[in-house]
Amino acid sequence: MAWLDTIIQGILLGGLYALFAAGLSLVFGIMRLVNLAHGDLIVLAAFLILMLVSALGLNPFAAALVAMPAMFAIGWALQFFLLNRTLGTDILPPLLVTFGLSIVIQNGLLEGFSADSRRISIGGLESASVALGPISVGVMPLLTLASAIAVIIGLNQLFYRTSLGRAFRATSDDPVTAGLMGIQPKRIFATATGIAMVVVTIAALYLGTRANFDPTIGPARLIYAFEAVIIGGLGSLWGTLAGGIVIGIAQTFGAAINPEWQILAGHLAFLLVLLVRPRGLFPRAVD
Amino acid sequence: MTDTAVTLWRVETKTKASATFAIVAGLIIVLAFAAPLFASRSVQQDLFFILTMLVLAQNWNLLAGYAGLVSVGQQAFVGFGAYAMFALVILGGLDPLIAILLAGIASALLAVPTAFFLFRLQGAYFAIGSWVIAEVVRLALAQWKMLGGGTGTSLPREATRDMPALKLVGDLFGVKSSGAGDILTYWLALLLAIATIGLVYRLLRSKQGLGLAAVRDNQEAARSVGVDARRMKTLVYLAAAFGTGLCGALIYVQKARISPDAAFSVVDWTAYVIFIVVIGGIGTIEGPIVGVIVFYILQNLLADYGSWYLLILGLIGIVIMLFAPRGLWGLFAERTGIQLFPVRRRLTGGPVPSSKKGGPHG
Numbered sequence: 207m208a209w210l211d212t213i214i215q216g217i218l219l220g221g222l223y224a225l226f227a228a229g230l231s232l233v234f235g236i237m238r239l240v241n242l243a244h245g246d247l248i249v250l251a252a253f254l255i256l257m258l259v260s261a262l263g264l265n266p267f268a269a270a271l272v273a274m275p276a277m278f279a280i281g282w283a284l285q286f287f288l289l290n291r292t293l294g295t296d297i298l299p300p301l302l303v304t305f306g307l308s309i310v311i312q313n314g315l316l317e318g319f320s321a322d323s324r325r326i327s328i329g330g331l332e333s334a335s336v337a338l339g340p341i342s343v344g345v346m347p348l349l350t351l352a353s354a355i356a357v358i359i360g361l362n363q364l365f366y367r368t369s370l371g372r373a374f375r376a377t378s379d380d381p382v383t384a385g386l387m388g389i390q391p392k393r394i395f396a397t398a399t400g401i402a403m404v405v406v407t408i409a410a411l412y413l414g415t416r417a418n419f420d421p422t423i424g425p426a427r428l429i430y431a432f433e434a435v436i437i438g439g440l441g442s443l444w445g446t447l448a449g450g451i452v453i454g455i456a457q458t459f460g461a462a463i464n465p466e467w468q469i470l471a472g473h474l475a476f477l478l479v480l481l482v483r484p485r486g487l488f489p490r491a492v493d
Numbered sequence: 494m495t496d497t498a499v500t501l502w503r504v505e506t507k508t509k510a511s512a513t514f515a516i517v518a519g520l521i522i523v524l525a526f527a528a529p530l531f532a533s534r535s536v537q538q539d540l541f542f543i544l545t546m547l548v549l550a551q552n553w554n555l556l557a558g559y560a561g562l563v564s565v566g567q568q569a570f571v572g573f574g575a576y577a578m579f580a581l582v583i584l585g586g587l588d589p590l591i592a593i594l595l596a597g598i599a600s601a602l603l604a605v606p607t608a609f610f611l612f613r614l615q616g617a618y619f620a621i622g623s624w625v626i627a628e629v630v631r632l633a634l635a636q637w638k639m640l641g642g643g644t645g646t647s648l649p650r651e652a653t654r655d656m657p658a659l660k661l662v663g664d665l666f667g668v669k670s671s672g673a674g675d676i677l678t679y680w681l682a683l684l685l686a687i688a689t690i691g692l693v694y695r696l697l698r699s700k701q702g703l704g705l706a707a708v709r710d711n712q713e714a715a716r717s718v719g720v721d722a723r724r725m726k727t728l729v730y731l732a733a734a735f736g737t738g739l740c741g742a743l744i745y746v747q748k749a750r751i752s753p754d755a756a757f758s759v760v761d762w763t764a765y766v767i768f769i770v771v772i773g774g775i776g777t778i779e780g781p782i783v784g785v786i787v788f789y790i791l792q793n794l795l796a797d798y799g800s801w802y803l804l805i806l807g808l809i810g811i812v813i814m815l816f817a818p819r820g821l822w823g824l825f826a827e828r829t830g831i832q833l834f835p836v837r838r839r840l841t842g843g844p845v846p847s848s849k850k851g852g853p854h855g
Binding site: 292301305309316466 | 616643
């Protein structure tokens with residue numbers, strides 16, 4: 207049964223990677239912007255939650271709820287005042303500005319919180335588990351996957367059932383024509399990044415409660431998120447979940463063979479998909 | 494102007510400023526080669542650092558500024574070149590100088606399969622993809638137990654001490670082997686920097702360079718007039734891998750100690766390099782030269798401030814990208830019209846005044 211356990215742990219880990227990736231996928235889908243600081247923003251949100259927990263004595267879940275509007279505001283402002291200036295046909299400005307931002311956030315966090323490893327404590331939940339038949343599954347990993355699915359359902363509802371979602375899709379298709387219809391693309395973009403930061407906060411809650419984190423781990427989270435998006439196929443949120451699960455399973459299998467191979471196995475799975483299905487498993491977008 | 498005058502049209506890129514600069518550059522090169530005669534060892538080591546960063550910056554600039562391939566994974570080639578050199582010296586018993594050259598070739602060979610994967614990704618995805626490749630190479634080499642695995646290893650002292658070239662330099666200057674090592678690596682870095690700038694400049698002035706600029710400015714239009722964009726980009730990618738790997742090997746001959754985390758550091762070999770190019774001016778040969786000087790000064794000013802240094806460097810990079818995307822050299826060239834490495838073709842010698850400025854260079 208060891209292999210079944212490995213697969214289930216991998217699927218659950220994939221939920222975390224899907225949460226990392228959902229925000230990245232959302233921002234790319236609407237404004238074709240790849241935010242190289244995405245991973246560092248996740249770590250920033252984790253430190254924000256940690257601060258709220260330790261300063262106000264809040265429960266981590268409540269702290270995440272408090273952090274959400276703050277992260278929304280950060281995302282909104284970041285997009286409106288900084289990233290909107292970089293959008294255009296040239297891919298250099300957004301890449302280099304977000305790369306610079308990644309370095310700034312990392313070193314700002316190092317300055318503020320030192321390089322020490324931190325963890326957000328959630329008491330008994332940390333080690334709680336439930337038995338699924340012969341296999342016992344951690345409550346937190348299960349909650350992570352459930353949250354990932356809830357986030358994807360929520361984002362899909364937002365996209366296809368609300369007027370804001372219609373504005374998102376319209377702006378994504380053609381910002382100029384959308385502008386003629388009374389939509390302000392710059393505000394739409396800012397709102398989209400704000401929502402992405404809310405998703406980032408949820409991802410940060412699970413990142414911070416499940417394992418140790420420090421200011422330098424952001425880029426690796428960006429890479430996992432990116433791999434999940436590419437494996438799933440651009441433009442498909444359910445594909446992103448599948449991509450996250452593929453990496454999760456590859457990593458747990460790699461780790462089962464040799465703990466040093468965990469991360470490498472995830473990357474190799476990504477390269478393999480890129481080799482046989484360059485457009486991902488469930489491609490939707492043309493670019 | 495009389496009608497009888499024979500009008501001789503010429504296409505040239507030379508300007509008055511560039512002709513003067515060529516003489517100055519020649520003098521600087523002579524002076525730089527003579528530096529070990531009068532410069533202390535710490536100055537030589539600083540110059541070595543500046544020159545190797547300049548080589549990395551020129552290579553990245555060739556990729557991002559001219560071929561539109563924004564890579565954040567060039568540390569893959571620095572690290573791979575360094576590890577290849579270590580393997581050739583420690584396991585193969587080769588002379589480090591030969592190992593450096595072979596390490597460059599090994600890096601170019603590594604670039605063949607990575608190009609195969611990366612060229613499936615467009616634009617921004619190419620950037621993160623290159624980072625993934627660098628991670629894969631780092632994690633794979635960390636498994637190589639004979640080279641120290643995850644903790645790394647040192648270059649055996651006798652391997653560098655017994656180099657014939659080192660003995661020659663040592664006898665020439667009457668210094669011990671450690672001093673001779675600094676002189677030798679400094680000279681090699683100088684040679685590599687001159688060769689890199691020379692080759693990049695030559696490429697940009699050639700027909701291929703014109704094609705490259707056309708692809709960068711408008712890929713579809715360039716392809717419609719027969720430029721093979723993919724082939725050009727692949728060639729540039731391989732050339733940059735060669736140059737970066739060679740430079741990585743040279744850096745680690747001087748460091749003489751390697752570990753996967755240091756050799757594949759995204760901050761040391763990519764973030765610094767990107768900031769150098771962005772601050773100096775992307776898409777020009779002068780830019781990285783200006784950038785590396787600014788970078789060196791900033792590093793010395795802010796060395797005591799730890800992570801504030803990188804934070805400030807990041808902020809400067811962002812501000813420059815937003816408000817002066819052509820960098821410091823771009824600002825200067827815009828105001829003065831001076832180009833030290835002109836690549837813009839101008840028609841001269843005809844009856845029409847040739848002082849009109851053309852479009853963006855390239």
